[in-house]
Amino acid sequence: MLTVIGLFALSLSLFTTAQNASLDLIQNLPYLNYIPNFKQYSGYLKANANGTWKFHYWLVESQSNPETDPLILWLEGGPGCSSVGSFFEELGPFYANRDGQSLYENVFSWNKVANVLFIESPLGTGFSYDSRKPNNTEANDDLVANQNYMALMDFFSNVQPEYQNKPFYITGESYAGVYLPTLALNLVNGINNGSFPNKNFKGMAIGNGYMNEKHLTNSLILWSNYHARISTETWTNIKRACNCTGDVDDCNFYQYLTTENHLDCQSDNSTCGDLIVPLLTLPDNQDLYNYYEDCYDTNDSSQRYKKKRIPMPALKAYQDTAQKLDYDNTDNQFGFPCWNEDAAETYLNKPEVQAALHIAKDWQDSVKTWQDCSDEIYDNYVVTYIDTSDLFRYIIGNVTTSDFRILIYSGDTDIVCNFLGVAWHIRDLAKSLEMPSTQHKPWFYRGQIAGHGQRYKGKVPIDLLTVKGSGHIVGTDRPGPALQMIVNFIWNNANYSTSTGIDLTPKTPFDAQTSTSLSTTTSTPSPTATSTPLTTTTPTSSSKKIFANLSTFTISTIGGLCPTNAFASNGCCCATAAFTAPANTQVLTIAYSQCMDKDSDCVYKAQSCSDPMYESYMKNNCARTCFYCQSNPAAAPPMATQTTTCSDRTSECAYRSDNCNVQAYKELMTWQCARTCGRCSKSPTATSCVDKSYDCPYQVQYCMSSQYQNYMLNNCARSCGFCQGTIQQQPTVNPDPSTGMSVPATGSNQSSCVDKATNCLANINFCNNADYVYLMTDQCAKTCGKC
Template sequence: MNRSLLGLLLLTVSVFSNGEDDLITDLPGLLFKTDFKSYSGYVDANDNGTWRMHYMLTESRSKPDTDPLLVWFNGGPGCSSLGGLFEELGPFYVNFDGETLYENPYAWNAKANVLYLESPIGVGYSYDTNTPNFFNANDDQSAQQNLFALTNFFKTVQPKYANRTFYLSGESYAGIYIPMLTDLIIQGINNGSFPNKNFQGSAIGNGFMNVRGLLNALALWSAYHGRVSLQDWASIKTNCSKGADMDNFDFAQYTNSSNLIDYVGDGSYCGNLIQPLISQNADGTEGFDQYNFYQECYDKSVFQAPAPPATGKRVKRSAIQGVSAVKRNLHYAKLGNFRGTSDLAKNTAALVNRFSNDNQFGYFCWNEDPVSKYLNSDKVQNALHIPQDWKKQNNTWQDCRDSIYNNYKLTYNTTNQFFNSIIKNAKTDFRFLIYNGDVDTVCNYLGDAKHILQVANDNKLTSGPRTPWFYSDNQQLAGYVQTYSGKNGNNATITIDLLTVKGAGHMVPYDRAGPSVQMISNFVWAKPSANINYTSQDNFDPNIQLSELIDTGNSSSVSILLALFTVLINVLL
């Protein structure tokens, strides 16, 4: 055989095996048949390969060989993107038993290949090979890690995506990660150092993009959601703002922060009035969920930890954390060993209410513990190709790693400079989607809207009207959208879609699952300079058909009505 031909064949085999070695061949506990491939492995996040960033990839359920790639980051800082996969937008939800997986009918891989990166190093399964329990992180370091990891993904790990149209996406503190990474990628495309030139946009959900702006807007949001008396609001106007325009008043001047992320009142008269508007009340007993003002987990003894202290720290509540094992066991015995939705039907996904927004049987209230149990199972970690090096460091997978959060160094309290650089330097049409659940108090829609208005004004983008968008065949109001657009000096069209999702909190893909997948599918399939019709069902059919179940050899299943009746009787007893 010709030597050059042999070399080409060997190279082809090598490139193919690079990606296929990470193929998940037997995902433990999977209860439904998948029509897509999933991968799990590592990408290098620095030159010498000591920073190993874990990724998972769920390929598209439509046309994986041609559909675009959507990269997803969770925020925190310190929260794992696998939380996004197993608790929000991925195809796998974990049953109450922490051992089995049921189908999320509204997964974002409907018409996109979705890549989840556990960033920064130290989060989830990502690790430093030289430093056990590595936790040092800051904005610039995270940006460089993300750039290196994504470059390595396209060049070496999954080169079949090297020429694929791709987008960045994420939520919360990814509101800092994504503008920084977007700016670096565009610089890399312009100077020829980044391997994939088909970068068309970035989507940021409930983004932490302007710290002071979010705080000031939250005070307004809270005041008009009944969290302050009219008398106290009048006192703030009279004694604190002294007649200034409240819509643009700097409430932050009466606050302090130890980490530049979380803020509390400074103890002054005005600080004490403003404190309950920006965090939980002074004694920590207010007890609403910061991530969704209207989300309620009624059974506090089992499904919800005590209310977070009024420190300003953003707390993700664990389902059963802080409740004694004795109390848990007694409660489960009372319920007849009720194990959530897995006791109600053989196919948990069949219970998902696809006809209204109340569709997950309180999954939000208890999912963190089952997900943690599942991802800390040795057989699951083996299936995901998690190496012994990670295990030898006595690591555990955590939804959000406190050591990262507590030691993180925020460098940029606003992302204006990155948006401005992106808009100036893009050489091809580029689009942003800035979406917000409108009842999130961690990163509220009003603060993000004001931030984008400033970005648009600084870059002379033209504003379109604010219009409603709709979901499903019977045109249910899903939220509102407004578009800013214009040309930059390179004659590239820059578009920013500012969108709200009605009734959603911080985790939009979970809170409003159907509208969210319709939204993101329309975003990634739009022509770069076109006006997107987010109401369109061309890229997502809301009439979802569930996947066929895997025959586990256990044909017996309890009637839903009988199970519900049994649970209710036991509760009454």
């Protein structure tokens, strides 16, 4: 990243070739309902020497201290399931609302105290692909281990070299019980021979891991009996048919099964095999991953050794799930585990989302659809390590990093990788290494038992924990205990009952912000703007101070910048107290009638106006659109009372532009979106030149990109200046009085639009960077689409 030495005190001659990290910086994540307090990056890592195997990664920096906090790598299992799926469904900072159209905050995100790296592995998973053979899904344990190792090597060496000295941990769940030990073995060897760039490998955490096929199978038969899945008579018949003559814990049911892929088992046609096969799965529409999770009105779904919830149709009407969560009990998620997968897939397949994540054009052209889990990878995957004991023994015997440790945790209601089989595996491993155990005892979260656990002591300690009431996906089912557990692990605290003191207060979403947020804004006005004090009246519930969207101060509810002591809401900067306004902005006081839309996307949600399930919500938040007003429902203050310039009142206008001339919404769109709809004159005339995507102003750096030009032409014609007869002219530049730098002068033109610098394309990512926007407009007007 470039360092700012005084605002705008750089010239383009000081630019060096942009680092991958800078190019991967996510400038604006579409449809997120709050401004995050951390940076995030999305791009590709090289998983082979020539770079044709491309692993997609998503890095979210720590919300605490990204410079000193450790790095956590997360790998999802499957095989063939996406770590980005876990991002949105388990431990990432954002969850998708039920309709998949927007995001809200996950207050239990693991990036509260760590930098978290999600890598989609193996090839064919999520956005990862082979650039020479895009549909390549060939995978086996050793190949994937090498791919993961190479991707991490590229991350530390080239993409994010500033992480080379940070402590790092590798974590994951399910089939990551194989991915992680095989990767750890390569890391230990690479560190010991000096070839791996980060020597600070500190530990490994595996959740509900597939680590020993025989133990998982044998224990599941016992688990099923003890959870009343069969009658006592059937249990007697099973013990007799399977020759269980001694301790039933030692009965080898596994010998009566056959398997071709070591992931799914069939009967060997024996009486014992026929009796136990039904216990290895559940009927369709029941959840293997949490025995006590019921999802009603579901579709059929095959359930296997992969993180895959039963699909449930997502409601089309928008809901802000963050406002419905109850953080004080264990049933707090509004059915989230039943619909989170569909919601994530809907969101991640939006073109504007993929553009923001820098998803490769050749992936879009060949693969086209992001999926949470790939059946093709699962069906063709070659399993090598049906027992990972030797891998663990090698790691423990050869690791040289100080304070290296291992955490094995299991939700106790999971059937796929049940806690008992996991415990047997670690017990046998510890016995082979002569590692004594501490007493098995409960651990606590907020005064309640969160699970039970013990430590096996040795050169490398192994903590074995259960998480009470959780299924396979612990970060989803028990997010609070999961966060406390992982934080104590990376803090090297063996007492998992220790409270972390992490602030779990949800950040206020845009359309719910009140005056209490005025002191917490992270944005400040431009230092180049002069300030004048405002004269205000005592605020009431029916009035707000509003900044108009004028030429040099553009506001957006998504990622927009508001002055100190003002907050973003519905496309404007609002406040309920006196504050200082930047120059060239206009302050207006508008008396809001009770008949107003509080949400900026009410038009989009109009189909829910008469839905009994959402009637109360829609009346409160979309009264105008739904015609709930008692008198003159569609009346809006005349344009003259809004502003003396023509502007949009909401950031959603471009996204809703199709409604400009729909009779039912015409007056509403004129009131909210005058500029986008071409209603700025006394005789309104619509324009065909509009942006179809709401966040085009944030994506203009892609206007001239060969990778995204077709998309930008179709969706962002207005922002990119692609409209016929509306080619914008490059502003002239005048000296900035505060710095002496040349900056654009509002309303002035030049006869031609050119790039003054020769390396504009390499620095296109800085076109809309707040620190460089004036400089880039001056030096790289054509590349940046500033003409």
